[in-house]
Amino acid sequence: MHWLGLVPFLTFVTLFLILPTLYIVVGAFRAQGGGFTLDNITGLNTASIRSAYWVSIKISLASASLGCLVGFCMAAAMTLGDLPKFVRGPLLTFSGVASNFAGVPLAFAFLATLGPIGLVTVFLRTNLGIDLRAMGFNILSFWGLTITYLFFQIPLMILIITPALDGLKREWREAAAILGATGPQYWRMVAFPILFPSILGTMALLFANSFGAVATAIALTGSSLNIVPILLFAQIRGDVLGNPYLGYALAFGMIIVTGIANTIYIVLRARSERWQK
Amino acid sequence: MTRIAAWGAIALGMLYFLMPLVGMAEFSLKMRRGVYSLDAYARVLGDPKFQETFGYSVVMAIFTILFGVLLVVPTAYWVRLKLPGARPYIEFVTLLPLVIPAIVVVFGYIRLYNTSSWLPLTGTAMGTNILLMFGYTTLALPYMYRAVDTGLRTIDVATMTEAAQSLGAGWITILARIILPNVLVAVLSGAFLTFAIVIGEFTMAALLNRPAFGPYMQLLGANRAYEPAALAVIAFAITWACMGLIQLVTRLSKHDRARN
Numbered sequence: 271m272h273w274l275g276l277v278p279f280l281t282f283v284t285l286f287l288i289l290p291t292l293y294i295v296v297g298a299f300r301a302q303g304g305g306f307t308l309d310n311i312t313g314l315n316t317a318s319i320r321s322a323y324w325v326s327i328k329i330s331l332a333s334a335s336l337g338c339l340v341g342f343c344m345a346a347a348m349t350l351g352d353l354p355k356f357v358r359g360p361l362l363t364f365s366g367v368a369s370n371f372a373g374v375p376l377a378f379a380f381l382a383t384l385g386p387i388g389l390v391t392v393f394l395r396t397n398l399g400i401d402l403r404a405m406g407f408n409i410l411s412f413w414g415l416t417i418t419y420l421f422f423q424i425p426l427m428i429l430i431i432t433p434a435l436d437g438l439k440r441e442w443r444e445a446a447a448i449l450g451a452t453g454p455q456y457w458r459m460v461a462f463p464i465l466f467p468s469i470l471g472t473m474a475l476l477f478a479n480s481f482g483a484v485a486t487a488i489a490l491t492g493s494s495l496n497i498v499p500i501l502l503f504a505q506i507r508g509d510v511l512g513n514p515y516l517g518y519a520l521a522f523g524m525i526i527v528t529g530i531a532n533t534i535y536i537v538l539r540a541r542s543e544r545w546q547k
Numbered sequence: 548m549t550r551i552a553a554w555g556a557i558a559l560g561m562l563y564f565l566m567p568l569v570g571m572a573e574f575s576l577k578m579r580r581g582v583y584s585l586d587a588y589a590r591v592l593g594d595p596k597f598q599e600t601f602g603y604s605v606v607m608a609i610f611t612i613l614f615g616v617l618l619v620v621p622t623a624y625w626v627r628l629k630l631p632g633a634r635p636y637i638e639f640v641t642l643l644p645l646v647i648p649a650i651v652v653v654f655g656y657i658r659l660y661n662t663s664s665w666l667p668l669t670g671t672a673m674g675t676n677i678l679l680m681f682g683y684t685t686l687a688l689p690y691m692y693r694a695v696d697t698g699l700r701t702i703d704v705a706t707m708t709e710a711a712q713s714l715g716a717g718w719i720t721i722l723a724r725i726i727l728p729n730v731l732v733a734v735l736s737g738a739f740l741t742f743a744i745v746i747g748e749f750t751m752a753a754l755l756n757r758p759a760f761g762p763y764m765q766l767l768g769a770n771r772a773y774e775p776a777a778l779a780v781i782a783f784a785i786t787w788a789c790m791g792l793i794q795l796v797t798r799l800s801k802h803d804r805a806r807n
Contacts, residue, residue, distance in 0.1 A: 290655020351553020383570025482648035485749035
């Protein structure tokens with residue numbers, strides 16, 4: 271009878287997490303009058319929805335890979351770069367704050383910085399004669415959104431990869447050196463293969479993280495950029511696609527993408543933990 | 548050589564992070580032409596809509612935290628005590644909100660709990676508030692559960708329970724007076740993080756049409772120039788304060804433990 275103690279929790283999770291999600295998933299395969307259909311899924315195959323998914327995936331890929339790269343460099347500099355001890359604590363604390371500073375205020379911060387009359391835009395134009403706008407940069411665009419997302423992607427990478435970097439044992443490096451390995455060789459043949467699952471796994475997590483980001487995108491671009499979260503938001507508000515079942519299919523597609531990314535993360539995480547005993 | 552490269556990486560990274568922070572702070576001071584002033588802050592703080600929505604979100608955050616604690620602490624405790632085999636499954640369920648985007652969950656709410664359904668929560672303002680609180684609880688679940696579960700790992704749950712039971716304590720006494728005080732630091736960490744999440748949350752509140760702080764910020768952003776930057780500074784300060792409080796309680800507890 272021990273499972274009775276779990277009843278409140280399971281009831282809550284079923285009613286307010288599982289059932290709502292299942293309702294969407296089932297709705298994606300339901301015909302207008304009831305009954306099973308694949309029409310809603312195939313209905314996603316229009317030029318505008320295809321492009322929404324494609325732009326979303328591109329932004330997520332760009333912000334995830336750049337976030338991984340920059341976050342890895344900063345975390346490696348912090349753990350292995352022979353820096354004074356006082357760098358580590360503040361940087362990790364700041365990462366905790368920045369990875370949670372997302373949503374609407376983050377968009378405002380970047381508008382005030384890289385927007386048409388933002389600090390950096392004006393500084394570059396008046397002092398260095400560089401006109402970002404003439405160069406084709408616009409904060410309400412693919413790159414604008416990617417740069418903004420990096421503000422929470424990089425810190426998340428730092429927070430997740432630092433334990434993995436700490437787990438690189440000094441003995442491995444010494445053993446490699448005794449066998450005659452140079453620094454780059456040690457990285458290429460020892461450290462990187464060990465870190466690779468962690469890096470790739472975190473990248474998948476960052477991908478899902480930016481793919482599901484709604485608030486930042488809406489506050490930054492309004493509805494001017496055609497990406498999946500914004501499209502779904504508009505669909506829930508006012509059925510812009512003209513077919514409620516298409517909305518379910520759109521949401522189902524989102525679950526599939528973030529689900530795949532998270533599965534990759536979980537599998538690779540389990541692999542990478544083999545080295546951290 | 549390594550050290551120079553390391554400093555370079557940190558410095559470049561920090562430059563990127565400082566840029567928008569300086570940008571928003573500077574912009575928020577520029578409302579009055581030609582001089583720096585706090586006009587934008589005065590305008591924001593004096594706006595009755597700001598006070599209303601901010602108050603609403605604070606109350607929602609408090610209720611979310613209370614509900615989350617009531618839900619998570621007994622469950623995590625029970626799993627540790629009686630059902631250790633179920634732990635991986637429960638943990639998996641608590642991580643689901645990271646997999647399912649919030650916008651999908653709230654989409655399901657709107658369809659499942661509308662006025663013509665068996666549980667018409669969205670029919671009344673109070674019902675919608677409760678639904679929103681449940682939504683926030685799912686958002687906070689991954690962090691709350693992990694924090695509490697980690698806290699429980701550091702204490703001997705079984706021995707404490709038996710000791711309390713042999714002194715005649717019932718389950719509620721055990722939970723409220725033995726377990727909760729022992730995992731208080733973990734609970735507080737989870738609570739501050741929940742607060743930071745709820746206070747700025749946009750998607751769920753906007754789609755459920757509740758007057759929360761997130762949708763208010765978005766609306767202001769679409770219509771004003773300088774006030775949004777001031778709001779961003781305020782929101783950043785709140786996030787920073789929440790994280791600072793987490794560090795503080797963690798450090799205080801370590802200090803306590805070392806002294807004992």
